[in-house]
Amino acid sequence: DGGITQSPKYLFRKEGQNVTLSCEQNLNHDAMYWYRQDPGQGLRLIYYSQIVNDFQKGDIAEGYSVSREKKESFPLTVTSAQKNPTAFYLCASSIGYRAYEQYFGPGTRLTVT
Amino acid sequence: GQQLNQSPQSMFIQEGEDVSMNCTSSSIFNTWLWYKQDPGEGPVLLIALYKAGELTSNGRLTAQFGITRKDSFLNISASIPSDVGIYFCAGLSSGTYKYIFGTGTRLKVLA
Numbered sequence: 001d002g003g004i005t006q007s008p009k010y011l012f013r014k015e016g017q018n019v020t021l022s023c024e025q026n027l028n029h030d031a032m033y034w035y036r037q038d039p040g041q042g043l044r045l046i047y048y049s050q051i052v053n054d055f056q057k058g059d060i061a062e063g064y065s066v067s068r069e070k071k072e073s074f075p076l077t078v079t080s081a082q083k084n085p086t087a088f089y090l091c092a093s094s095i096g097y098r099a100y101e102q103y104f105g106p107g108t109r110l111t112v113t
Numbered sequence: 114g115q116q117l118n119q120s121p122q123s124m125f126i127q128e129g130e131d132v133s134m135n136c137t138s139s140s141i142f143n144t145w146l147w148y149k150q151d152p153g154e155g156p157v158l159l160i161a162l163y164k165a166g167e168l169t170s171n172g173r174l175t176a177q178f179g180i181t182r183k184d185s186f187l188n189i190s191a192s193i194p195s196d197v198g199i200y201f202c203a204g205l206s207s208g209t210y211k212y213i214f215g216t217g218t219r220l221k222v223l224a
Contacts, residue, residue: 006155031210042116042201043156043214050210058211090155100144100163100205102212104155 002027004105006091011110013085021076021108023091029103030096032074036060037088037107046089049074050096078110085112115140117202119215127223132189134218136202144205145185146212147176149198156201160187194222 004025013019025032031050035043045058049068063082068074074093078085088109094102118137126132136145144163148156160171162178162185169176173190185202202215 004155033212042216045211048210088153092155094210096210100146101158101161102146102203103158104148106155107153109153 004091004093004103006089006105006108009106009108011108013110013112015112016080017112018077018079019085019110019112021078021089021091021110023074023076023105025072025074025091025093025105027093027103028071029093030071031094032068033092033094033102034058034064034066034074034076035090035092037090043090046076078112085110115213117204117213117215119200119202119218121218122216123219123221125221125223126192128192128194130192132192132196132220133186134188134200134220135184135186136204136215137184138204138213139183140204140206140213141182142204142213143182143207145176145178146203146205147174147185147187148201148203150201150217151198159200189220192220192222194224196220197222 007022033048034046044060047066049055065077090107091105092102147159150156160176165182167178175188177186199217201217203212
């Protein structure tokens with residue numbers, strides 16, 4: 001089945017530690033995205049990538065980093081510089097050349113204490 | 114960052130009733146998307162709209178791309194308990210990969 005995989009579903013970390021969230025897609029999509037969702041809130045864009053080895057900051061990139069070394073993978077690192085990292089993180093992808101339909105993964109809930 | 118205004122923010126309805134919600138923007142979009150999100154899950158794409166005035170259905174769901182290209186509407190007919198969730202709209206401008214999301218409409222269906 002084609003789709004987007006995020007792992008793990010739940011992640012717990014101590015404050016001050018960096019943590020990397022995984023996102024893999026087998027849809028052959030060029031563009032990939034990371035969003036953050038807080039309780040009762042909409043989606044806020046962290047980073048996006050239109051093509052391998054290229055990515056752009058979204059609206060709330062501070063304290064986060066990404067890489068795009070392979071088309072199917074777009075990992076997100078939440079660094080210790082992120083002041084309020086506890087949130088629900090969603091990865092998404094779209095075809096790219098016709099970037100109309102965006103599909104989401106199941107999400108990772110990160111809790112930092 | 115910019116967010117779209119969705120209305121209403123939340124609504125309780127009786128099972129079997131029709132539901133309407135809308136999304137408005139200060140910017141023009143070339144694409145509107147509608148999603149449903151269940152608690153703790155990723156949003157699921159319901160309907161995609163590509164042309165002003167376009168009306169598209171997916172089962173009991175019907176969405177419209179507003180003529181001004183600054184708004185979109187979603188209707189759910191004969192609601193059932195599994196329609197409960199949060200509905201998001203998203204807009205995309207020409208020449209960009211950056212989707213703008215609405216604030217969400219939380220739907221609760223009373224059996």
